[in-house]
Amino acid sequence: MSSFQGIWVPLVTPFQNGAIDFVALRRLVGHLLEKGVDGLIVCGTTGEPAAMSKQEQLAVLDTVLEQVPAHRVVMGLAGNNLSELLQFQREILKRPVAGLLVPPPYYIRPSQAGLEAFFQTVADASSVPLILYDIPYRTGVTFEQATLLNIVAHERIVAIKDCGGNLTHTLALLSSGLVDVLCGEDNQIFSALCLGAKGAIAASAHVHPELFVQLYQQIRDNQLAAGRVTFFQLLPLIQSLFIEPNPAPVKTALALEGLIEDELRAPMQRSSEAMVTRLKEVLDALAHDNR
Numbered sequence: 528m529s530s531f532q533g534i535w536v537p538l539v540t541p542f543q544n545g546a547i548d549f550v551a552l553r554r555l556v557g558h559l560l561e562k563g564v565d566g567l568i569v570c571g572t573t574g575e576p577a578a579m580s581k582q583e584q585l586a587v588l589d590t591v592l593e594q595v596p597a598h599r600v601v602m603g604l605a606g607n608n609l610s611e612l613l614q615f616q617r618e619i620l621k622r623p624v625a626g627l628l629v630p631p632p633y634y635i636r637p638s639q640a641g642l643e644a645f646f647q648t649v650a651d652a653s654s655v656p657l658i659l660y661d662i663p664y665r666t667g668v669t670f671e672q673a674t675l676l677n678i679v680a681h682e683r684i685v686a687i688k689d690c691g692g693n694l695t696h697t698l699a700l701l702s703s704g705l706v707d708v709l710c711g712e713d714n715q716i717f718s719a720l721c722l723g724a725k726g727a728i729a730a731s732a733h734v735h736p737e738l739f740v741q742l743y744q745q746i747r748d749n750q751l752a753a754g755r756v757t758f759f760q761l762l763p764l765i766q767s768l769f770i771e772p773n774p775a776p777v778k779t780a781l782a783l784e785g786l787i788e789d790e791l792r793a794p795m796q797r798s799s800e801a802m803v804t805r806l807k808e809v810l811d812a813l814a815h816d817n818r
């Protein structure tokens with residue numbers, strides 16, 4: 528069993544006038560810790576690392592590590608140039624992170640053997656555990672089940688962030704006992720936890736994180752009926768946050784809560800006016816329910 532359990536939030540990167548807003552970053556991190564989340568992912572997809580330099584990514588990581596114990600911090604490591612990726616991995620590993628969240632190389636569509644070799648190379652080069660990030664709709668890479676099971680047999684690959692959308696694969700991973708499954712599809716969080724996922728990496732858990740923590744604890748403690756109530760209370764929020772490309776709606780919701788500016792880096796766009804209106808309604812309803 529890995530140490531990656533419970534609710535982990537893939538942090539947005541707050542921006543202001545194009546630059547990283549470190550004041551807002553610290554405020555957001557403090558808020559999430561206070562609400563009881565188990566850990567933070569720096570520079571997951573939601574953190575917009577594709578629009579940031581390596582130096583900026585490391586500056587965000589260093590800022591988070593000043594505030595959060597290292598065993599609760601995982602860093603995203605994505606790329607399709609293997610030697611550059613390994614170089615960045617070495618830079619990251621000069622810091623005391625708990626793990627690395629690693630998707631397959633995007634855009635180039637390697638063979639299944641190429642995917643196995645890629646993960647073996649990155650895992651062999653790592654001094655910390657890896658979370659395999661299976662997200663075909665972003666990477667263009669679809670794993671076969673046998674490939675996934677071969678990859679997670681590596682002793683350093685201890686968990687999978689499962690956004691694969693393939694229940695057969697999820698069940699095979701869960702029953703293999705080789706790896707912990709972390710739900711990465713936010714609207715499947717209740718069913719995944721009931722099936723035995725150890726937690727979730729959920730962008731939507733930026734908003735009302737305490738309810739996501741409550742949901743996780745209810746299912747962990749076999750309070751299924753209560754967990755179902757919490758999940759259906761959260762579902763309109765979760766669904767709304769993914770109508771437009773993540774992390775735009777999440778950033779809008781956090782801006783409505785006064786935690787960050789509503790700003791993304793191009794080509795990502797701010798939420799539409801319709802989304803802003805919808806999020807205000809959803810947040811009002813949640814606040815009313817929890818009064």
Ligand SMILES: O=C(O)C1=N[C@H](C(=O)O)C[C@H](O)C1
Nearest residue numbers: 537571572573728729730773
């Ligand atoms: O950044 C992440 O980690 C997540 N990304 C998914 C996405 O690609 O939109 C969503 C998930 O909630 C977490």
